[in-house]
Amino acid sequence: MPLDSSDSKYNLQSQRRAPLLLMYHGTPATTPSSEYSIRADRFAAHLDYLKRQSWHTALFKELSNASILPEKTVILTFDDGYADNYEGAFLPLLDSNMKATWFITTGCIGKNADWMGPPSPQTQMLTAEQLVIMAKAGMEMGSHTCSHPDLTMLSSSQQLDEMTQSKQILESIIAGKIASFAYPYGRYNENSIATVKEAGYESACTTCPGWFRNEESPFLVRRITIFANDTVHTLARKLVFADNNVSWKKMASYYYLRINDKLIKAR
Numbered sequence: 001m002p003l004d005s006s007d008s009k010y011n012l013q014s015q016r017r018a019p020l021l022l023m024y025h026g027t028p029a030t031t032p033s034s035e036y037s038i039r040a041d042r043f044a045a046h047l048d049y050l051k052r053q054s055w056h057t058a059l060f061k062e063l064s065n066a067s068i069l070p071e072k073t074v075i076l077t078f079d080d081g082y083a084d085n086y087e088g089a090f091l092p093l094l095d096s097n098m099k100a101t102w103f104i105t106t107g108c109i110g111k112n113a114d115w116m117g118p119p120s121p122q123t124q125m126l127t128a129e130q131l132v133i134m135a136k137a138g139m140e141m142g143s144h145t146c147s148h149p150d151l152t153m154l155s156s157s158q159q160l161d162e163m164t165q166s167k168q169i170l171e172s173i174i175a176g177k178i179a180s181f182a183y184p185y186g187r188y189n190e191n192s193i194a195t196v197k198e199a200g201y202e203s204a205c206t207t208c209p210g211w212f213r214n215e216e217s218p219f220l221v222r223r224i225t226i227f228a229n230d231t232v233h234t235l236a237r238k239l240v241f242a243d244n245n246v247s248w249k250k251m252a253s254y255y256y257l258r259i260n261d262k263l264i265k266a267r
């Protein structure tokens with residue numbers, strides 16, 4: 001077991017606790033077929049927990065002025081644009097007076113997420129009409145490319161095409177500016193970071209876990225992944241530790257390091 005108690009990951013007390021970004025995918029009414037989607041009733045329990053714990057929700061684009069966000073701010077993001085998000089996430093958010101950001105794969109709007117295998121109700125995507133309603137209700141729309149490629153396999157010009165075309169399509173659908181981007185599969189390279197800027201986005205998010213850090217690049221914003229099995233208790237631990245793995249084994253390791261740190265300082 002590593003004994004490097006100076007590892008910044010474990011120095012939680014010195015860090016500002018928020019904003020924190022969560023990454024969701026589908027929110028089906030039945031058992032999710034993907035480990036990245038979460039049943040709608042479980043998502044509703046997450047929202048209820050966030051409300052009871054007085055978490056403020058903000059849009060991804062609001063990170064451009066992160067210093068004015070309340071300390072207990074969570075940014076809920078939904079990748080891909082699944083149709084079951086409409087009833088499973090958008091309507092509950094609206095009811096709760098909360099907001100979120102959607103990263104839409106524009107080549108699949110109103111169709112099937114073709115990279116997810118054979119068509120099924122859970123791979124059906126939101127329609128353009130639904131995106132308009134959601135945007136008008138105060139939700140943010142961002143881009144997740146046209147075809148959901150692994151950007152690291154594409155040339156700079158191919159990456160630029162994916163980024164600019166999806167931006168233009170979304171801007172014409174919602175009749176507004178699209179400022180935010182999420183890298184498909186969380187995969188990017190140096191070209192992606194330069195290209196996303198060139199395409200006119202103001203910020204982009206990855207799937208690297210951790211707290212939002214104002215000093216880091218706005219094109220490499222961290223997010224915590226939410227999985228199908230994440231109960232309210234798991235969510236609560238993720239909000240404290242800003243990590244994807246909050247298993248008890250990991251937590252035991254964390255407390256071991258904290259105790260070890262105190263013993264070293266007490267010497």
Ligand SMILES: [Zn+2]
Nearest residue numbers: 079080184185
């Ligand atoms: Zn995706």
